[in-house]
Amino acid sequence: MSADAPTWPAAFAERYRAAGYWQGETFGQMLAARAQEFPDRVAVVDPAGEGRRWTYGELDRRADRLAAGFLAAGIGRGDRVVVQLPNIAEFFEVVFALFRIGALPVFALPAHRETEIRYFCEFSEAVAYVIADRHEGFDHRELAARVKAQARALRHVFVVGDPGGHTALGSVPREPDDRLDSHRGPQASDVAFLQLSGGSTGIPKLIPRTHDDYLYSVRASNEICAVDENSVHLIVLPAAHNFPLSSPGSLGALCAGARVVLCPAPAPDTAFPLIESEAVTITGLVPPLALLWTEAAPHTSHDLSSLEVLLVGGAKLSEEAARRIGPVLGCVLQQVFGMAEGLVNYTRLDDDEETVVTTQGRPISPDDEVRIVDEADRDVPPGGTGHLLTRGPYTIRGYWRAPEHNARSFTPDGFYRTGDIARSTPSGHLVVEGRAKDQINRGGEKIAAEEVENVILGHPAVHDVSVVSVPDDYLGERSCAYVILRPDAELRPAAVRRYVRERGLAAYKIPDRVEFVEAFPSTGIGKVSKKDLRTTAARPRH
Numbered sequence: 110m111s112a113d114a115p116t117w118p119a120a121f122a123e124r125y126r127a128a129g130y131w132q133g134e135t136f137g138q139m140l141a142a143r144a145q146e147f148p149d150r151v152a153v154v155d156p157a158g159e160g161r162r163w164t165y166g167e168l169d170r171r172a173d174r175l176a177a178g179f180l181a182a183g184i185g186r187g188d189r190v191v192v193q194l195p196n197i198a199e200f201f202e203v204v205f206a207l208f209r210i211g212a213l214p215v216f217a218l219p220a221h222r223e224t225e226i227r228y229f230c231e232f233s234e235a236v237a238y239v240i241a242d243r244h245e246g247f248d249h250r251e252l253a254a255r256v257k258a259q260a261r262a263l264r265h266v267f268v269v270g271d272p273g274g275h276t277a278l279g280s281v282p283r284e285p286d287d288r289l290d291s292h293r294g295p296q297a298s299d300v301a302f303l304q305l306s307g308g309s310t311g312i313p314k315l316i317p318r319t320h321d322d323y324l325y326s327v328r329a330s331n332e333i334c335a336v337d338e339n340s341v342h343l344i345v346l347p348a349a350h351n352f353p354l355s356s357p358g359s360l361g362a363l364c365a366g367a368r369v370v371l372c373p374a375p376a377p378d379t380a381f382p383l384i385e386s387e388a389v390t391i392t393g394l395v396p397p398l399a400l401l402w403t404e405a406a407p408h409t410s411h412d413l414s415s416l417e418v419l420l421v422g423g424a425k426l427s428e429e430a431a432r433r434i435g436p437v438l439g440c441v442l443q444q445v446f447g448m449a450e451g452l453v454n455y456t457r458l459d460d461d462e463e464t465v466v467t468t469q470g471r472p473i474s475p476d477d478e479v480r481i482v483d484e485a486d487r488d489v490p491p492g493g494t495g496h497l498l499t500r501g502p503y504t505i506r507g508y509w510r511a512p513e514h515n516a517r518s519f520t521p522d523g524f525y526r527t528g529d530i531a532r533s534t535p536s537g538h539l540v541v542e543g544r545a546k547d548q549i550n551r552g553g554e555k556i557a558a559e560e561v562e563n564v565i566l567g568h569p570a571v572h573d574v575s576v577v578s579v580p581d582d583y584l585g586e587r588s589c590a591y592v593i594l595r596p597d598a599e600l601r602p603a604a605v606r607r608y609v610r611e612r613g614l615a616a617y618k619i620p621d622r623v624e625f626v627e628a629f630p631s632t633g634i635g636k637v638s639k640k641d642l643r644t645t646a647a648r649p650r651h
């Protein structure tokens with residue numbers, strides 16, 4: 110692995126290989142093996158794309174040909190490519206083509222806008238950016254043109270659909286090309302892609318995951334969630350997100366020879382007919398969607414009886430909601446608490462109901478090391494609540510090109526400081542009790558308060574700002590920006606929200622509420638007390 114991405118010390122790597130976790134297989138090899146085994150089985154169903162159904166053989170061939178085309182376009186091993194695609198079949202064609210070359214997808218989400226995309230392109234020095242022409246009323250081509258004018262390394266914009274002034278993905282030459290034969294592909298120990306951190310700082314962090322470590326988490330997740338070649342996995346959340354990608358997600362399905370069905374939208378009236386027609390067996394949702402589905406299910410005319418497992422994660426699921434989901438949807442609930450940095454916990458299919466509804470699961474691996482510590486990094490007594498630290502065979506040892514941040518986010522002996530507050534039950538299940546990091550979890554979408562604060566601080570009328578979470582029945586949390594205006598300045602809440610949108614931030618980061626105040630409550634040592642602000646924000650108004 111390169112100096113850009115801190116890696117595991119040799120003794121750990123040896124242990125993880127000896128234990129059989131790291132099997133020396135790349136994602137490209139994995140897909141080729143499945144295509145050998147199941148050439149004619151359907152791998153990907155794309156209802157948005159005229160109901161296309163790609164077999165394993167076809168997906169594998171497409172990935173190879175596109176890989177050859179990318180190579181011909183000068184994209185090479187180790188190059189970064191920002192991929193921002195909705196839930197369409199091309200997502201897998203592009204990502205596996207990049208895996209084949211050893212180029213690194215940077216997994217942007219469809220909701221990201223100019224500020225985020227420009228940052229990903231510039232910081233990763235991406236050579237290419239892959240988009241859909243339009244998605245949910247937004248024209249990604251215009252944004253791409255503006256980013257391309259600024260990001261110096263960016264040479265290509267590939268568009269699924271009408272390319273506008275860019276290059277149509279469909280026009281990349283797909284002839285079988287011997288370039289790929291002579292191209293030295295990636296090693297399993299290489300970084301396969303850069304995933305995005307939920308973040309708690311002003312600048313998003315990129316997470317380097319290797320073929321070895323990620324494939325292990327995917328294989329082990331399949332086992333825990335009973336995914337096999339007969340499974341049908343509906344991908345409801347944005348495909349590039351770590352949860353639907355790997356827990357056990359689309360990659361789990363592809364690894365098992367199962368079928369991936371791409372859901373164009375998460376609403377029950379889109380998802381339920383697909384569950385019936387494709388006989389979906391497993392899917393994953395964030396808590397607000399799980400609640401929405403649970404409310405809609407009793408009134409649907411669609412047959413949901415094929416659904417065996419529903420994974421719920423991304424934010425805390427209330428116990429009351431957890432109790433209703435399984436019985437109403439007629440499936441087994443699995444809570445999943447994971448992070449793109451690594452550690453993923455699941456409740457097990459044979460856990461008793463109390464465990465399933467009151468915990469966020471236990472780690473995937475016997476070699477996931479979990480510590481619960483106090484402010485001084487001392488282990489708390491068993492069962493006590495504290496900061497969750499972890500290290501293991503699929504948890505990164507550092508963010509990509511971020512040595513200073515890494516010194517704070519990891520202990521000297523390599524434990525990742527998750528920023529979550531948790532406790533451990535005697536069975537080793539974790540219960541998430543809160544969060545120490547300065548982040549808002551808006552229905553599973555993580556917002557770094559500092560990132561939004563930095564944007565609002567750019568407004569000429571703003572003297573200071575503090576963004577905090579407000580409890581919300583539906584999303585769990587929403588965001589509230591407390592703003593101190595400059596003397597004599599005037600501003601309306603809507604103007605603050607518009608300003609954030611116009612600065613090109615993803616819509617979910619726009620504060621749900623804006624309050625103007627004279628001063629912030631302060632802690633004993635004069636820092637802004639976000640704790641007090643959150644308490645104020647949570648009080649019923651008027």
Ligand SMILES: O=C(O)c1cccc(O)c1O
Pocket residue numbers: 351352355356422423424445446447448449453
């Ligand atoms: O990031 C997450 O919230 C998350 C949730 C569930 C499972 C995962 O893998 C995750 O990364």
